[in-house]
Amino acid sequence: MITTLLYIEDDQEIGSFVVEHLRAHQYEVKWLRSGDRATEEVENCSLIILDVMLPGLDGFTVGQRLKKVAPSIPILMLSARTAIDDKLQGLQFADDYVTKPFHPDELIARIEVLLRRSSTFSNVPTNVKHLLVYEAENRIVNTDNEEEITLSGKQFHIFMYLIRHLGQIMTKEQIYESVWGESYLEGDKTLMVHIRYLREKIERDPASPEIIETIRGLGYRIRG
Amino acid sequence: MKKAIRKPRESKWFARQSLRSQYLLIVLGSFLFIPVVMPIVSVSYIVFGNMMNGNPKDDLKYGNASDVRAMWYAAAAEMEGKSTPQINLRLHELKAQYPEASIFWVNSAGATELELPPQAGIPDLWMPSDAVAFMKKSVNTDPYTVVAFMGKDNAHSSFMVLQMPRDLFERPATIGTPVYIAIIFTMFVLFVTISILFFRHIQRRLLHLQSAMALQDEHGIPKPVELRRTDEIGGLEAAFNGMIEQLHISRERQLEEEALRKSLIANLSHDLRTPLTVMSGHLYGLREEALSDRGRNSLSIVQDKVSGLSELIDNLLTHTLMTSGRYxxxxxxLDVLRLARESAAGWYPIWERENMEVEVLLPEEAWVWNVDKAGFQRILDNLFQNIVRHASQGGYIGLFVEQHAGRSALVIADRGTGIHSESGAKGAGIGLVIVNYLIVEMGLGLETDSSSEGTRIYIYERKK
Structure with missing residues (x-):
């Protein structure tokens, strides 16, 4: 299934190489030179990449309009502006923010994170080592033996939280607060216990884990 | 639109609107009051006194001298055909009426019949010369003397004499004195009161002006005052209003400049970053092409410089925003250890790529400092960035806590060659300027301990 992105950018040179790069990564791109007709074109798009400095309506106005028309479609702001208050203004409706110049790979990574997070994402599984993770179906398959892995509620939430933040190190506080929904208390061993059980279920060798990495002093990470 | 502030009034010696002139008038009035006002008061006292009292004789016991004389003549006329005892009786009655008076009468033979009371110097038998001498002696002297011939039309040769002390006919002179004193005193009090009021009025207007200067609107500019008079204080108020107008104009200009600067920054940012974005995009495209090792090396150097330039622009713009008070x-x-962990987690992949050993030894307890979240993150970002850029050859980054000079400090350590020998340290300048600005603004302290073995940066809370 082809994912369509709506890309609003007035600069010809930036636009053409970004579009080329996105197409090289198997995305279909609708490129608009201004935001005036954005709300009409947003249909069937899975994600919006929006430049701030646009002729006519500026990116913030366009973004706010798009969020009203299609609240479920994630918006990635792309801007050469760096003013700190711009960032805050943008993030009120934008789901992420990338400042120019950006690394093309970073852009792709951010797009993937946003798409994975959004509910419109297709059920293409995420591959992590020997695991295939079907987020939409809450299913994890071990490719070594093609068996489905069953996790307890908390284990599943921890795992999915790290999958959604693929490649990012999440601190114990962040994981705990996201999964348990309450603030993390110092010296709490609960999370460590859950991670140990989680590893026993998903790792080939729980003694030297490959999927959930421990970053000493910081937290945990699942690398894509 | 420049409006000249009104020049202070060049002081003419006497100008009606001048405070000096006003006060001179008051002083002058008080000096003039003795020679001018005193006679006026005297005259008005008499005039008003008479008018108020109606008949001045009412003050006198027996009326004035002519009243007494008329009475005496009438009494003498009534003596027509009366016998000596009858006359004596009548005179006794009169004596009772006028106890202060001396009375005697002389019959037609020239003999003194009755003396009330007996008096020295009255001859028993009157010669014509005696009469003349008595009359002469009695004219315009004290006592006041009335001689009346008896009988109808006072035609007889017998006569009766009444002598009365003159002061009985004169108004007591002492009545006026306390009135004068009172008037002078009143005038003095009036002068003092007017002076006090005059200066109080000046003082009140000055205080009003002072409080008007202290009162500020939302932009820290005082409101203009209402102009009431055109004297020196009025001039001061006008100058004050002119100054406020100037302040408003410069404030507006400042706002315009600020807005202009902000849009300039935004545009500059856009204009600088757009070519950089295009460059990095094409550099990325070049990587896919077949290149020699030298080409690859050049490419990575250029890529490095492009990202360095981008950071520099970011820092430069941030710094501009900070120094113009827009940040x-x-x-x-906030728990700063948690912020440090989260920030380090974000930087970890970059440290990994640089093959740096990462040592994070932060306790799990919370260190709650009063900081701005984005500001604190920016401090850490700039310091980490600096280490990656200038101390990555040390291959180490450490993050831990330590007691430093009696305070709990967050320590960021590297094993680079030290700040002073670091290559291109100048380029990192602005990032550290931002760090120092934020440290000061958030009430934190930062100390750097640098040697050729590496650098340790201590961040601590200054308050407490």
Whole structure:
């Protein structure tokens, strides 16, 4: 299934190489030179990449309009502006923010994170080592033996939280607060216990884990 | 639109609107009051006194001298055909009426018949010369003397004499004196009161002006005052209003400039970053092409420089925003160790790529400092960035806590060659300027301990 992105950018040179790069990564791109007709074109798009400095309506106005028309479609702001208050203004409706110049790979990574997070994402599984993770179906398959892995509620939430933040190190506080929904208390061993059980279920060798990495002093990470 | 502030009034010696002139008038009035006002008061006292009292004789016991004389003549006329005892009786009655008076009468033979009371110097038998001498002696002297011939039309040769002390006919002179004193005193009090009121009025207007200067509107500019008079203080008020107008104009200009600067920064940012974005995009495209090792090496150098330039622009613009007061910090109590962990987690992949050993030894307890979240993150970002850029050859980054000079400090350590020998340290300048600005603004302290073995940066809370 082809994912369509709506890309609003007035600069010809930036636009053409970004579009080329996105197409090289198997995305279909609708490129608009201004935001005036954005709300009409947003249909069937899975994600919006929006430049701030646009002729006519500026990116913030366009973004706010798009969020009203299609609240479920994630918006990635792309801007050469760096003013700190711009960032805050943008993030009120934008789901992420990338400042120019950006690394093309970073852009792709951010797009993937946003798409994975959004509910419109297709059920293409995420591959992590020997695991295939079907987020939409809450299913994890071990490719070594093609068996489905069953996790307890908390284990599943921890795992999915790290999958959604693929490649990012999440601190114990962040994981705990996201999964348990309450603030993390110092010296709490609960999370460590859950991670140990989680590893026993998903790792080939729980003694030297490959999927959930421990970053000493910081937290945990699942690398894509 | 430049409006000249009104020049202070060049002081003419006497100008009606001048405070000096006003006060001179008051002083002059008080000096003139003795020679001018005193006679006026005297005259008005008499005039008003008479008018008020109606008949001045009412003050006198027996009326004035002519009243007494008329009475005496009438009494003498009534003596027509009366016998000596009858006359004596009548005179006794009169004596009772006028106890202060001396009375005697002389019959037609020239003999003194009755003396009330007996008096020295009255002859028993009157010669014509005696009469003349008595009359002469009695004219315009004290006592006041009335001689009346008896009988109808006072035609007889017998006569009766009444002598009365003159002061009985004169108004007591002492009545006026306390009135004068009172008037002078009143005038003095009036002068003092007017002076006090005059100066109080000046003082009140000055205080009014002072409080008007202290009162400020939302932009810190005082409101203009209402102009009431055109004297020196009025001039001061006008100058004050002119100054406020100037302040408003310059404030407006400042706002315009600020807005202009902000849009300039935004545009500059856009204009600088757009070519950089295009460059990095094409550099990325070049990587896919077949290149020699030298080409690859050049490519990575250029890529490095492009990202360095981008950071520099970011820092430069941030610094501009900060120094123009556009960067608002809102400090709140936050666990800085948690912020440090989260920031380090974000930087970890970059440290990994640089093959740096990462040692994070932060306790799990919370260190709650009063900091601005974005500001604190920016401090850490700039310091980490600096280490990656200039101390990555040390291959180490450490993050831990330590007691430093009696305070709990967050320590960021590297094993680079030290700040002073670091290559291109100048380029990192602005990032550290931003760090120092934020440290000061958030009430934190930062100390750097640098040697050729590496650098340790201590961050601590200054308050407490």
């Amino acid at each position: 608002q910090l809102s400090p709140e109590p």
